[in-house]
Amino acid sequence: MTKLVAVTACPTGIAHTYMAAEALDQAAKGKDIEMKVETQGSVGAENELTAEDIREAHAVILAVDTNVDEERFAGKNIIRVGVSEAIKNADGLIDRAVNMEEKSTEEHDEQVSKQEKNEGKGFYKHLMNGVSFMIPLIVAGGLLMALSFAFGVKDSPEEGSLPFYLNEIGGLAFSMMVPVLAGFIAYSISDKPGLAPGLVAGLIADEVGTGFLGGIIGGFLAGYVALAIKKYFKVPKNLEGLMPVLIIPLLATLITGLSLFYVINDPVAAMMTGLENWLQSMSGANAILLGLILGGMMAIDMGGPVNKTAYAFASGLLASELFGPMAAVMAAGMTPPLGVWLATVFVKNKFNPEQREAGKAAGVMGISFITEGAIPFAAADPFRVIPALVVGSATAGALTMAFDVLLRVNHGGVFVLFIGDAVTNVFLYALAIAIGAIVTALLVALFKRKPEQVTEA
Amino acid sequence: MELKELLKKEHVLLDLDANSRDESLDELIKVMQNTGVVEDAAVYKEAVLNREAEGSTGIGFGVAIPHGKSTGVSEPGLAFARLTNEIDWQSLDGNPVTSVFMIAIPEEQAGNEHLQILSQLSRKLMHEDFRQKLQDASSSDELLAALEA
Structure with missing residues (x-):
């Protein structure tokens, strides 16, 4: 028939x-x-x-x-x-x-x-959806912050001045980054009812300091919790209208939020303390090894707990007049976005048009030491991209220590090179960063497959 | 929610003497205004006419189903008119209309149960024996019974 x-x-x-x-x-x-x-x-x-x-x-x-x-x-x-x-x-x-x-x-x-x-088996589709909504925030926020650095980075900008506001706006855009990532991952999984729990999960991930990796976990959690409620939570027929507007968002936000706080918050805090102690114990050891480790840590989660620990550790050492680790950390924080930018320029076919555009902005963020510029790439394909970023950053970190570069400020990227006494061995420093970025780009090109989902522009 | 909650007895006009599409719409809007389903007749009518402008709701077989989702509607409602005169509705099959189902839906409608009822009604309208019953009903009770069947 x-x-x-x-x-x-x-x-x-x-x-x-x-x-x-x-x-x-x-x-x-x-x-x-x-x-x-x-x-x-x-x-x-x-x-x-x-x-x-x-x-x-x-x-x-x-x-x-x-x-x-x-x-x-x-x-x-x-x-x-x-x-x-x-x-x-x-x-x-x-x-x-x-x-x-x-x-x-x-x-x-x-x-x-x-x-x-x-x-891609759902997973990458949901990730790409979140990433695609997050990219404009990173690009706008990152470029505004870079612009504010261009006004001078030696002192923090004076409150109320133009660079101060540029930095503020950029920072606020960045604060939306993880919530939007998590929110639209959840949206991709369970449609509108998943958006609210996803956004909140992202805010919590930010709040407990887990960065974008926590946001990804929170987004998936929120999305699947909302989906499960939609599927298995039966209400009387006359209450069905309340499902998408009340029941699913309420329950999914509650469940996701509580699990994030109870399950993720404490281990993350414990891990940060553990890492800090470990770094302390390392500080007497081989300088190149320390640079390697700090460098790798900067790229693992870009803004997450590992990155923050490394950055706080190096910043703290400035007070003790130890300037080497800071140089390693900044170099390692610049290579991920610089590396992905190089990769988008030289192996175009492994990126979709949206990512190629994001790559250009990542270049600007890279020279400004705004590591977040690499997040769209890492979040879209974490298992392949993050290892590449880590190796490149570790290379840069180890090299700056080997070259004996010292850095006296804890931000600013390429702009500090113009300040006479902020950095020693400027040329070797630039060389270390360039090598790190090239290593990153080569590995990204090697690991990454063709786009999982070609997003039509 | 059941069909008869949407199609209140007062919403059934078994012998409406209207000479144009607009006139029949006005009559049906009036009965729904009387029962409080339609709050702002002008606003609702605009939505209905906009829908007609997108494409006639004359679905053929002498039936039209004008409908509108509008802020002028306070609760979902359905009204029915059987016309004494055939009216041109630029129907899909070119035939004039003798039965009109008018559907009013509030702009903010979280639940969708009434939509399911309307979708069932739409399906029924495709059956000839159902349409015949609409034609034959001699009272609003009989009509409602046909709808509920």
């Missing part, structure tokens, strides 16, 4: 969607044809077509006046008409569909498996 599938959808999604569906059902019944119709009305998709339905179908009838996702029908016979055509002439449509040439399922299977590969 010939099997057909159809999708009906109209702009308001109140009446025509369903009338068209009914008309198709009726007409198919009259012709003894198996038919399944998915309605995309204002209550969302109902009677959804499964991959199996689509695979087995002889043809697909799209009776739609709105945009529907056609990718899942790739390689199938498709008839596209307005929704009213299905109401008026369902019989004719079905005849047309049945008379279409039989297509083997091979092409469809191939297309679908290709899409699945492109989308």
